[in-house]
Amino acid sequence: MDATAQTQEVIRQNWLRVQEQVAEACEASGRNRSEVTIVGVSKYVPPEFAYQLTQAGCDQLGENRPQSLWDKYQFCEERHTAVEWHMIGHLQRNKIRRTLPMLRCIHSLDSLRLAQALSEAAVAQGSVLTAFLEVNVSEDQSKTGLPRSQLVELLEHADSLPGLQLSGLMAMSTHGASATQTRREFAAVRELRDTLNATAPSTISLTELSMGMSGDFADAIAEGATLVRIGSSLWEGIDYHHA
Numbered sequence: 001m002d003a004t005a006q007t008q009e010v011i012r013q014n015w016l017r018v019q020e021q022v023a024e025a026c027e028a029s030g031r032n033r034s035e036v037t038i039v040g041v042s043k044y045v046p047p048e049f050a051y052q053l054t055q056a057g058c059d060q061l062g063e064n065r066p067q068s069l070w071d072k073y074q075f076c077e078e079r080h081t082a083v084e085w086h087m088i089g090h091l092q093r094n095k096i097r098r099t100l101p102m103l104r105c106i107h108s109l110d111s112l113r114l115a116q117a118l119s120e121a122a123v124a125q126g127s128v129l130t131a132f133l134e135v136n137v138s139e140d141q142s143k144t145g146l147p148r149s150q151l152v153e154l155l156e157h158a159d160s161l162p163g164l165q166l167s168g169l170m171a172m173s174t175h176g177a178s179a180t181q182t183r184r185e186f187a188a189v190r191e192l193r194d195t196l197n198a199t200a201p202s203t204i205s206l207t208e209l210s211m212g213m214s215g216d217f218a219d220a221i222a223e224g225a226t227l228v229r230i231g232s233s234l235w236e237g238i239d240y241h242h243a
């Protein structure tokens, strides 16, 4: 096998393994596998590896930087490969107009200002963007995301955001926390989602929970995750730092 074929095979095996692990986590928590979407996070690797992951069968990819998303979007477009792109990191307002048409959804809505700018751009482009509110549930002050009070405020403005379909929450657990603590944080996100859903305007239905990464997706699935964002597990055995 040449190097490319070898890489392709490693990526394929990683994708199969992650799918199996997600299926096991669903089964262990009595959930249907179809309730959980795997977003393959391609931020670590160059476009050709992201493309190979799509060829293995992963058609939902996540990026945390607009420029990298543009590059990979174009790479896959040129190869006529259908990918649904998820923005999972901070989106600067001056990059909205270019990024928006490429997106299936944004997980990292982290301010009212961004929400307003995104909504305006979506209306101007004649589209509606699915968006999840990024919540800061960890005690880690350096973590991104909105505190509870601002989540409530943003939802109160929902009527003035016609270009956005606010449909869930996104969260990250505290880095290095114990399994017990991680599980507790994910449970808190689910409870917060339920509380907000009960009080939000009737046009809003917060059905999605984007939580869980390579190290903690089983706990996230046990606590109700509907999307897991998995990166490093998919690139094990790939020499991507030198790519």
Ligand SMILES: *Cc1c(COP(=O)(O)O)cnc(C)c1O
Binding pocket: 041, 043, 064, 088, 089, 213, 214, 215, 229, 230, 231, 232, 233
């Ligand atoms: C990098 C990243 C991930 C993937 O994390 P892994 O631990 O590599 O699976 C998930 N979500 C966000 C927001 C990220 O930035």
